[in-house]
Amino acid sequence: MFQAVAIRIARLVATLFVVSLLTFMMTALLPGDPVNAILPPTAPRDQATIDRVRDELGLDDPLPIRYINWAADALRGDLGKSYVTNQTISDTIKDRVPVTAQLAFMAVFIAVIMAVPLGILGAYREGRWQDTSSSAAMQVMLSVPNFVTGIFLIWLFAVKLNWLPSANWSRISDGLVANLKTSILPATALATTQIAIFSRLVRSDMIATLKENYILSARAKGLKDRFILFRHALRPSSLSLVTIIGINFGALLGGTVIIETLFAIPGLGFRLINAISSRDFLAIQGITVFIAFVYVLINALVDILYLVIDPRIRKG
């Protein structure tokens, strides 16, 4: 157990090191004078400004020293300051993380509560119409990109039915109903591919579980099918689901970039797009490292969740 935890922590640190090094190199390896790239296109380029930036970023130091300095600052939560917005990057993240986090977790939540029953149904009715039709629907969902779903949802619920706003964001502090009204469509759009991926996974795991001897012995006890499905078969069938939720979290965060842009949501993803279009490299760097950190953290949490689900691992 102790060894397992140690290995996981080592993996976490290694991942963060690689990701941070790569993002750091992104600004360091830009062609020409990095100051030229780091300064926004609109900023003045007189010698005094350039010298100030060189000094602030320590660009005269050798590359390894620069990385160490930058990483040490990053560890303290100082990711630098954007030369475009003049806001510190950590303030930007603090400001925008709640929005993106809410979106991502809502999407995962929606995906799981939709996918688990669908997957169970598919396995329980393997090969019958319930299974084939839901499998076909999942196939379609899987092949439609998130933003297309998003546009469709906007068209249906905002334009046609006029039930929900098509864009903008109300924070939870503005009231839960208002918040849900602005978050439900983007979260659903984000969830659709996940629903398809998760439900197929639950279905195939569940089919395997239902062949287990302990399911037969539960049947021989005269328990109801539904009880057997949810109280005996679901847990053993959800181990890989938990893993895939963690792995897919990266894709989900990637999806927020597009969906936030589409719905004009002031989250981290939207900010990242802005940073890219205004060549705000320090912001790109900071946000990317932060997202990588979250991703690694989520996967560590998944490992812990594993221990909760399967008592056999707890011992080992």
Place this chain on the structure above:
Amino acid sequence: MAAAPQSPRLTEQVSEDPLLVVEDLRTHFKVEAGMVKAVDGVSFTLDRGKTLGIVGESGSGKTVLARSIMRLNVSPNAITTGSVRYNGEELVGKSAKQMQKLWGVEMAMVFQDPMTSLNPLVKVGRQLTEHLRYHLGVSKKEARLNAIELLKSVRIPEPENRFGVYPHEMSGGMRQRVCIASALACGPKMLFADEPTTALDVTVQHQILNLLQKQQEDRFMTMILVTHDLGVVAGRTDDIAVMYAGRMVEKAPTKHLFADMRHPYTEALFRSIPKTSNPKHTRLSAIAGRPPDLINPPPGCKFSPRCPYVQDRCRSEEPQPQPAAAPGHSFSCHFPVGTPESRAAFDANFEAGLPQTLAAAGEIVATEELVETSGAVN
């Protein structure tokens, strides 16, 4: 306790009719190559409170038979025909949903492998009580008390502490005790035990078998004990049925079977009982030849390709069940063991150098020694 399952027969009129009447039961599996005739025309009756042992080598259809009786045929490609009357009620044709009312409550099953027949992610306590609560509406607290009693009755030490434990924290023997306790929880009248000890250590096997026997007697249950080992059923059953290729080729009260076995396959099985000097319960490799193809069985007697007594008649004409001397003893064979005809057939085959006959001749000496040393024959 409102739902004490221990002694339902005190209040109930005990009927004299047999509890189980099986007639011409067949279970065939549809596969690409044809129909697997796993159970192919089995008939027998089983009286209340009696134990029937079903023996036969691997693949002879024992498990399929037990599950067909219980209507627990999970695979969708199974087709069961014939009749199973349980307590006067026809079971063949009942849906799984209808059977759920009987499963656990009226009839229960102990499976072969206790390592896989308990859910590894569910605490032992819940697996012992869930059906008790569901079928009999027992409260959580009462179910717990009941389960602790059950664990005591299957001799699990410190039953209170086992309640919140996961199966992997117990040994194989303990788990099989839990499985037995779970099967007994709702006080079933009929218990199926499908090779309940095959997966266990030899030392534990006897404890578990004795435990099953004691519970069966204490609770006046009717029991079907499935095994591939004649030695297991020897002292523990009232009747023994020998299965070969989906049929019961011989059935007799246990004593008569051992004293006067008539079917050559029974004889071969008996010869393959592990010698007392070699207590390891090996699989029945001792019988020469392979079990028959259940899709295209040989014509005539299905045992004919392996039988040391086989004659031309056996290969064309399928033997029908016929009564033996003792009441309740029947067999299906043209040249039953112990008759002059069978001796002549054996000698003729020996002369002709039929491999299975030569193999059998080599083992007969050993068998005679075994009969003397084996306390198995009661």
